[in-house]
Amino acid sequence: MAPEDLAPNPLAEGLEGERRSPPLALVIFGASGDLTSRKILPALERLARRRALSPNLVVVGVARSDMDDAQFRELALKVVPDPSPAWEDLVASFRYVAGDYTDPTTFDRLGQVLADLDQGAGTAGNRLYYLATVPGLFGPVARSLARAGLSRAPREGGFARLVIEKPFGRDLASARELDGELHGAFEERQLYRIDHYLGKETVQNVLALRFANTIFEPVWNRRYVDHVQVTVAESLGVGHRGGFYETAGALRDIVQNHVMQVLGLTLMEPPATVEAKDIRDEKVKALRSIVIPAPETVAADVVRAQYDAGWVDGEYVVGYREEEDVSPDSTTETFVAMRLEVDNWRWAGVPVYVRTGKRLPKRFTEVALQFQRVPHLSFATSQSRDLLPDALVVRIQPDEGITLRFGAKVPGQAFAVRTVSMDFSYGAAFMEESPDAYERLLLDAMVGDPTLFIRSDEVDQSWRIVEPVLRAFEDDSVPLARYEAGTWGPPESDRLLARDGRRWGAF
Amino acid sequence: MAEVAGALDRLRREEERLATRTSVVNLVVVSSDPEAAERTRCAMRRLGHRHPGRTLALVLQHDQHDHIDASVELHQVQADGRTIWWEEVVLSVGGRVCRHLDSLVSPLLLHELPVVAWYPSELPARDDPLAASAQALLVDARWAGEQEGGAHRAIPALVGLSRRRVIVDLSWKRLMPWRHLLAELFEPELLRPFVEGVRSVEVTAHDGPAHLLAGWLMDRLGVPSAAITLRVTRHAAVRVVAEYRGQRATFTVARPTDARLVLARVDLDGTLHTRRLATLPEHGLSWSLAEALSHLERDPVYEHALHAALGLG
Known part of the structure; x- marks a missing residue:
């Protein structure tokens, strides 16, 4: 009987209020790997x-690991x-297919398992493929799935979706190349690109704050906002990921994806509905409005830096070049600060300052809108000496919330x-157990809600913005500054704002 | 009441984070049963950090002597590194003021927040002004079913209330795992057609919740009351027997022991076909209260179940 x-x-x-997955086969490529054990299975x-x-x-x-069903269940x-x-119940039905991703017979055997499950376990021809593999395998696995006839649902009303994790390319060209490979096997509507940042409740809360209230949106524009700051600060160093980080750097690791997603939600126009398409359309429009840094201005508007040894959380930590698997003369940036401009009616003339770095004094992510000063202050200077401009800060992590800063009479x-x-x-206010980002996104992919996944054109726009900066880093036209671990970055970062008469907010 | 409000202000002044307070609800508990009142306070203590706000517990003493005794407590909970505050005011009242509880409550409410009135034992009268001023009423079919007249009196009263107010029944919330599991059992393609061939239903539970479950099945599956068997026991269980194309399926959802586990199974022609397990939350009352406070809205499925339960006789 058809569904x-x-x-x-x-x-x-x-x-129905409690969202539940439909019947499906969740196929995890890289099932014996770290991501599967640390994130996917716990979620x-x-x-x-x-x-x-x-x-x-x-x-x-x-x-590839040689395991059978029982060993996978044990894992x-x-x-x-x-x-x-409930987990023990679910695990009892787990299946495992061992094989090389480049070997067509792996996918033939997988196809047979999926057909058996449709028959015997009621998975209804629905498939969700999760690529927990190295990015280099995204294209080949997608191609092999298509070649084996597995990129389409085997029956009317079913679905086949593919979930991939960042990084989506290393630059604009490789991102487009990856998209070409994926689109050769799957349609865009079947692709779910995960940026786990978007699974965080407070990132989603930016939408609620802006569009479920009347008091914020009227002042969320150039008429009232002086400038916007986005900070993604980490106190950790690169740990054991030195090898990976050497090929990435802060610009690729954080700015191109997390920061751009947060900026998209902060700068976008109100969507017509909260449907995935409308939200993603508005995010893309906002990203398209960000002015691409011109090669001749990159050096002035971008700060690139790397941490030296220092003290963080009361502990001495080594400099980046002394980290495991890091070259002693590495020029990979661990800190980036940028000044961006947005060319649209809402934000023209409002600079957006972005900074991210490792080994900063504490871990936090926030978006701050600093408002303009009042046109005329009626109080004597002596009575309002310490009065700062009003600010609205959306704290994304770790202490999620909102701070409104304003003046009050003593x-x-x-x-x-x-x-x-x-x-x-x-x-x-809400001590509900918030789902963790993976839990949320995994269920979204199962039920087919792509709102919090990144569409191809969003990836494209993000790379478009950072591409000139990448090139400037590569040809060293932006000098590599240095900062001591446990500080807020190099002095150049402060000077980036100071020249506009502003400073990073001590929000 | 000004003294009570003053005491709350003084407590607040002494608290560490005076400038910041997050509150989401006023919860007004009304009970003349001291044990029920204490149960609700225990539940609130476990829950306070999840729905911070102000709890006003009104313990009614139906004597002739007019009196109001008040105690005020400020509770602090550490959760995930945050300090969360919530307040509890207990008012023991007697005499004529029992008929004017709204006059006691109004001055003590956090005015910008919703008011939820909780009747843990007896149900409010139709014209109860306090109930009329609340955005939602919390009730409990189980506790109501334990009162004089049992479920036969409680169910019509709940139907009457649900016509005029948003009511959220904690028993209905606690039955959610049973409802989920039973619905799940009918999900597979092979078993779905059995929903149209139900022959008999057996429900065992406390007086009240048993009627809700039975009413739900009567309404959703179109089962006549004659096909329903009700038995009163401590732990809830549902057994549905259905037929389709000559096959006979028995769908069972039961909590077999005191362990916080619910077992669901389907037997097809006497052979085990499917088996599921679900864990029940600890502290059932606090959990159901938290669920109720998170979903303060009309529930048409519950209202239909209540109406259907009227037909149980």
Whole structure:
């Protein structure tokens, strides 16, 4: 019986509020790898625990490692501490296909397993392929799936989707090349590009803050906003990822994806609906409005730096060049600060300052809108000496929330005005257990909601913005500055704002 | 009440993070049963950090003597490195003021926040002004079913309330795992056609929740009341027998022991076909209360189940 011929399940009505996956086969490529053990399986366990998975969901692991079904199940139980009975139930149905990704017979065997599952486990011809592999395999695996006839649902009403994780290319050309490979096997609507940043509740809360309230949107523009700051600060160094980081750097690792996504949500126009297409269309429009840095201005508007040894969290830490798997004369940037401009009606003339770095004093991500000063301050200077411009700060991590900074009268006889901040802590108001980013995004991909996934044209626009900066880094036209670990970056970063009469906010 | 409000202000002044407070709800608890009132306070203590705000517990003493005794507590909870504050005011009232509870409550509310009135034991009267002023009423079919007249009296009263107010039933929330599991059992293509061939339903649970479950199945599956067997037991269980093209399927969802596990299974022609397990949350009352406070809206499926339960006689 085709799914559309099935009578509706009358008992499910009223339970839809709890999102649940449809029946499907979740095929994880790289099933024996680190990403699967650290992120995907634990996220699946949490979904199983809160019963968000269909009883007809079966996980199929694919990897080169020589394992059988029982060993894969054992691995799945081992990587989740204190597994729930629901997880044990789910794991009991796990399947495993061992094989090389370049060997067509691997995909033939996978096809046979999937057909068997459709028959025996009720997976209804639905497939979600998750590529937890190195990026170099994205194209080849997609091609092999298509060649084996697995990139299309085997029956009407079913689906086949492909999930891939960043990085989506190393620059504009390689991103387009990757897209070409993927589009040769899957249609764009089948592709789910994950940036786990978008799975964070507070990133999504930027949309709620802006478009579910009337008080913020009227001032969210050039008439009231003086400038925008985005900070993605990390206190950690590169750890054991030195080898990877040497090929990436802060610009590729953070700015091209996380920062651009946050900027897209911050700068976009109100979408017609909260449907995926409308939101993504507006994000792309916002990114298209960001002025591409001209080669001759990059050196003035971009700061590139690398950390030296220093003290972080009371501990001495080595410099980047002393890190494991890092070249002693590496020029890879661990810090980037940029001044961007946006060419549209809403933001013309409002600079956007972006900074990200490793080994900064603390880990936090926030977007700050600093408002213009009042046109005329009626109070005597002595009474308002420390008054800062108003600011609205959206804290994305770790202490998710919103801070509104404004002036208030100091109690007493004199009419002194001082800056105060009103703090909304997201976690203190909603102690619901927020799903972790992977949990959220995995379920979104299962139910077919692409809102929080990145569309091809978003990737393209992001690379378009950072491409001239990448080139300037490569030809050394932006000098590599140095900063001590545990500081807020090099002095050049402060000077980038100081020349405009501004400073990084001590928000 | 000015004294109580003053005490709250003084407590707030002494707290560490005076300038910041996050509150999401006023919860007004009304009960004349001291044990029920204490149960609700325990549940709130486990929950306070999830729905910070102000709890006003009104313990009614139906004597002739007019009196109001008040105690005020400020609770602090550390959660994920954050300090969360919530307030609890307990008012023991007696005499004529029991008929004017809204006059006690109004001055103590955090005015910018929604008011939820919780009746943990007895249900409010139709013209109860406090209930009328609340955005939503929390009730519990199980506790209501334990009162005089049992479910036969409680169900019509709940139907009457649901016509005029948003009511959220904690028993209905606690039954969610049973409903989810039973719905899941009918999901596979092979078993879906059995929804149209239900022959008998057996529901066992406390008086009240049993009626909700039975009413739900009558409404959703179109089962006549004659095909329903109700039994009162401690742990809820549902057994649905259905036929399709000569096959007989038995769908069972039960909590077999005191362990916090619910077992669901389908037997097809006497052979085990599917088996599922779900873990029940710890602290059922706090959990159901948290669920209720997170979804303060009409639930048409619940209302239809209540209406259907009227037909159980």
